[in-house]
Amino acid sequence: MAEIKAEGLTYVYSAGTPFEKTAIEDVSLTIGQGELVAVIGHTGSGKSTFIQHLNALLTPSAGRVLLDGEDINRDKYSRRDVKRRVGLVFQYPEYQLFEETVYRDIAFGPRNMKLPEGEIDERVREAARFVGVDEGLFEHSPLELSGGQKRRIAIAGVIAMRPEVLILDEPTAGLDPAGCAQLQENICRYREETGSTVLLVSHNMDDVARLAGRVVVFDHGRVVMDGSPAEVFSHAGRLLEIGLNVPRASELALALRKKGVPVPEDVFTHERLLASLLALREGRPC
Amino acid sequence: MLKDITLGQYFPGDSVVHRLDARTKLVLVIVYIVALFQAQSWLGFGLVTLVTAGCVAASRIPPKTMFKGVKPMLFIIVLTAMLNIFYTSGTPVLPGWIITWEGISRACQMVLRIVLLISGTFLLTYTTSPIALTDGLEMLLNPLRRLHVPVHEMTMMMSMALRFIPTLIEETDKIMSAQKARGADFETGGLVQRAKALLPILVPLFVSAFRRADELAVAMESRCYHGGEGRTRMKQLRMGRADHIALFLGAAFLAAMIALKRLGL
Known part of the structure; x- marks a missing residue:
């Protein structure tokens, strides 16, 4: 089991200098086992700072982070331990690749965990399979591959540690549409097969609407909305106000409502929008 | 930090x-x-x-x-x-x-x-500010141009170096965080082990520094930068x-x- 709980989390950058800035303020959130949560927010809304607290890379200025009820910042050992249990994939993770071969780069995490060679090998192959990296690439240098492949290898490097919670900061940023779709499919499959909790930071609301079971919205360092995609995207106006996009379908539904077409508020996928429009045309309730 | x-x-x-x-x-x-x-x-x-x-x-x-x-x-x-x-x-x-x-x-x-x-x-x-500082330095050293000292080029390099210190620090910070998230350990072990532990930081840092230098050169050239000859300033001292x-x-x-x-x- 892995339940992550943040209690009154506050973080202040460069405290005591003219550059002091409160990145997140009093964030309380519980993420249950096996959830797929999307974290959305404007650039600088504090979402990246928030996720870095979840594996003790940042120590909160105030508040606590609990993993299965235990404070992860308890001591040096708990802080190290949590990095294995909560895997964090940064934005543009391909910039962290450094080894001579793809295989060794994926094995970096498991090797740091001081696992036996046999187990490392097993994990590397498993992680590569999850992200769709062919074993034929294992002996290549990671630096000579394409951007999309580099991204996959970097993600595999975190998955190889078999974290109970996987956090991905904009995993699809800068990928082509086909690459995006494939990576999302990989992430979903990973979650289904391993039952791990997945946290996804994203700007792409269409993806969020399609994938996530729960959406958390950050604005100015605070959680301003938290609920199912249907709940969150029914406040399309409010989301646009804080400078976020909404799924295309929501946008369209909002525009239709303004024109007087009674599309229900909880429409946020293309399928639902189509269904409700068809229903309206035939005069049925939707 | x-x-x-x-x-x-x-x-x-x-x-x-x-x-x-x-x-x-x-x-x-x-x-x-x-x-x-x-x-x-x-x-x-x-x-x-x-x-x-x-x-x-x-x-x-x-x-x-x-x-x-x-x-x-x-x-x-x-x-x-x-x-x-x-x-x-x-x-x-x-x-x-x-x-x-x-x-x-x-x-x-x-x-x-x-x-x-x-x-x-x-x-x-x-x-x-570093920009004002290098501008000031360039103007103070201007007489040396007579002796064919490339004053503008030197101060330009200096201001670029200064400009990229925070960027590189930030980059180092990011790479360190990413490697720490993969279980890298920079704090314990003997001297040799610690030096070895720096490799996962230095390789990506160099790769990105070269990439950045390349991009900067292209960006400057595409804005017609050609050295100090006849260059004017937005902020006059x-x-x-x-x-x-x-x-x-x-x-x-x-x-x-x-x-x-x-x-x-």
């Missing part, structure tokens, strides 16, 4: 010192250093300390920040003090002791000199009345220090 390094960081503000022309401040710092090394007696050191304190107060930089800058030099300061205390001959503090009154006095003066030197030069970088007064005060200060030294006070 790496970001907390204050060494030579610019603190934006709007004090008298901030508003002075970069050229004035550069000249004044040189004057200050020369004056500082004229000080031989407690009277001289007292005067320099007073002037430094006055400048810091006028700059509205919190004294705490100034001391933070001195901290990295603590080792050198302590070492200098020790050497002076133990290796100066004179009257012993107690009969038979190696420590002398002269030694203690010399040590105090040396420490004061180093601290003042650091504070004075840091005041320049704290109150002057201008000397005002405050600058003339400051330069005059600096000259007076230097004269006073030289006079003190000549008089043997």
